[in-house]
Amino acid sequence: MQAPILTLTLNPALDMATEVPELLAGQKLRCADPHLDPGGGGLNVSRAIKHLGGDSLALVALGGLTGDRLAGLIRAEGITFLSLLGPGETRQSLTVTEGTTGKQFRFMLPGPIWGEADRHGVFTLLSATARPGGYSVISGSQPPGVPVDFNAQLAASMEGSHIVLDTSGSALREVVKRPIPGLSVLRMDGEEGEELAGRRLETRVDTADFASSLVARGVAKMVIIARGAEGNVLAEAGRRLFAPAPKVKVKSTVGAGDSFVAAFVLALARSQGADDALSLGTAAAAAAVTTLATQLCRAEDVMRLLPYAEAVEI
Template identity: 55%
Template sequence: MAEILTITLNPTVDLSTSTPEVSAGPKLRCTTPLADPGGGGINVSRAIRFLGGHSTAFTAVGGETGALLLRLLAKEGVRFTAFSVTGDTRQSIAVTSEATGEQYRFVMPGPSWSDEMVDTSLTAIRQAAPEGGIVVLSGSQPPGVPLDYPARLSRLLEAAGVQLFLDTSGKPLHELARHPANPFVLRMDDVEAEDLAGRPLPTRADTADFASGLVAGGVARNVIVARGADGSTLATAEGRWHACRPIRPEEVVSAVGAGDSFVGAFCIALSRGDSLHDALCYGTAAASAAVLTAGTQLCTAEDVARLLPGCEVVPL
């Protein structure tokens, strides 16, 4: 099997708690907080671990919060390579109102990077990237990291024969579209796709046409667009497919974690030599499994195995 390296430039220690009611003014007495390692690439590595696979999480860390993050990763059995940065690793806080069930999420920006840290990180990732393997870049970029970082990493890894799976959004995604770097896989959700397209994409065919246009334009060799409860659409140079979620809408507990679970499962499938078509199905089953769990929990291997036979992939 090909080795997998995940990249998290802006990790976080996710704190989650609850209080009887959220209101401005009074002190809100909360339950004992739970701490989890977080950030796009880290959550992908955690999903891979939950599914019985193996990866190494390359993560930037700094200060006491960074040390806590590494301890949490070790506790979960996730292998990691730490890249030291100046400043403290960020924290994120999720507070659930017990009265309404609503969750309030507070996300900090993370430490600011210098140009030297950017250049050093690219060199470190190139050295850590497994030969003939898969690298996943997922999650937000810290302040100071240039918008063309994903494109620079893509070109660097392509020259080394490494497949890059890029899950990005916002300005870095727009930058990649303007200056294509052709990563092996580019993934985005439906909101990000419509923002990039500048128009609604109401049907699967609309999504497939947009994704195919990105492939034809050299933005990425393969493009995946997650359409929420409708599943995910994949476009390649050879064709377009859509994988339907094998669950009913009323079964959904929380949408948090679906994207990271998808990416983790998809990359496991790629690492064992499955086709893109089969990887799409496995990823969709994992995303479906993730929404069956509460809060920030990811997929479970048992749910994925149960849902996988019901995952239908149709050509578009």
Template identity: 50%
Template sequence: MTQAPILTVTLNPALDISTAVDHVRPDVKLRCDAPAIDPGGGGVNVSRAIAVLGGESTAVVALGGPVGQHIADMLRAVGLPMIAIQAPGDTRQSFAVIDRESRQQYRFVMPGPEWSKADTDRSLDVIAKAARAGFVVLSGSNPPGVGAEYAARLAERLTRGDAGLIVDTSGAALKAVAEGGHGVALLRMDAEEAAGLAGRELTARADTAAFAASLVAAGAAQAVIVARGGDGNIIASGGGAWHAEAAKVEVVSKVGAGDSFVAGFTLGLARGHSPQDALGLGAAMASATCMTPATELCRAEDVERLFAARVISRL
């Protein structure tokens, strides 16, 4: 199946470690199950999920120290094309623990190494050189020292080519992109982030769609997606607004679900799907990832079944 090139960018990757205990409680040694260990971080997870469906992508990843080397070895072992950027310090780790008694998951995320201006400038050069006509996905948190304007700077660099920039970030970086004028192809956020930007609750789907459309009209992006959790996903663009239902599945772990959504949506566009069907593929991949334990991502057979049963409606 033909597809446009996809380049994913992970400035702040992590070695994801996940385990389980009978009950999480303080001041005692908690005897954990054998851990599951995976390479993680927004763009890394997007590339891993794309590969599940037979798609192709190249992962630009900032790596440093023994943990960074471990991640590089794991990515090479599964045949994932990678461009490594030297990080200014050791790559971080993240730790997730499932409490079997309460069936809740606790997630501990480290900050990552501090970047200098030179580190930031070098990363922009690497990405701009590697980008091809197609899509560049900037996903995940910025490392300490990388300013909120990073996505805007990358978008400016990419305007010299034919690659559309897809941004999935949060906090100050999300606000900077949402202020508009940067030529971003797609901006994704969750419902809480959207409400924070809007300064009000977006209770109904129509409220969310109207807010997303207002960001498009203001020039924040050509299209805006808001993930409403169990109420599905909404996309607004110049062509209107659409809603994709969330599949009713048993949630085992939500780790990687957002990244899987971005993977499905981007792969759908790269394969020539309409934006609404790409939205449906993203929703299917996110739901399928929720069905798997720990840091495992979606399974192809689950994605195919859920995508075939997709429910997309115009708003």
């Protein structure tokens, strides 16, 4: 049995990935055939949940010809989704791998600007689709034009749902400064954690201390801070956990965070504890970096790596 999972993607992207032998300024660069994927934080979470054998409903804002093409890619992957008409043309993103060095260069377009009427339509749809007792994932970049407290407004329209938030920048700072009542999970990268803390988080204990301070302040019931290739730290009331990242050969870091969120939320939706969820999420993130471009994690890789990501108390 699995509780309902809803993902929200208001600034999706048509992800294109290609390769060139070498990036040279001023030269005409001949690219390899592009690989196309549906992209955006919440949409990637739904894709990874599907890869792991789970179910979710993806709410995706689509617009223009790019939105039509993105919808086709979503259908091709078998993702259950509802589309809402977004303003303007759905954005595109480009990942270019330099063949000689293996370095990746990621170019992200901003997306169309959202007005007040656009935002109101989202609140109405969320109120109708979010399920009490289910999990609702707000992940990825916010569309241009929304207020800094937009995540709080989104959460308020999903009454009774367990809200999982994976955000960054000014939106993350706003959530820490003015906590969203009842927020279930807040995830951030290590660099974001250090920016918020105003200091280096040198060790996992330092990271756990800071995460625990956020829990104590009521920022979220669970706070997760990624420590890159080292692993992930989770703090909740009276408990701190660390899951080591399995050692793998990195092909692409695209989608690692989204794969983590997908596996973590899926475990919670299946009534697993925080320790099992943290382990599964960490294994999924490690599995994601072994795949090319924007392909996310594969279930067989996650299960193979899971024994090496066992969560322990800090």
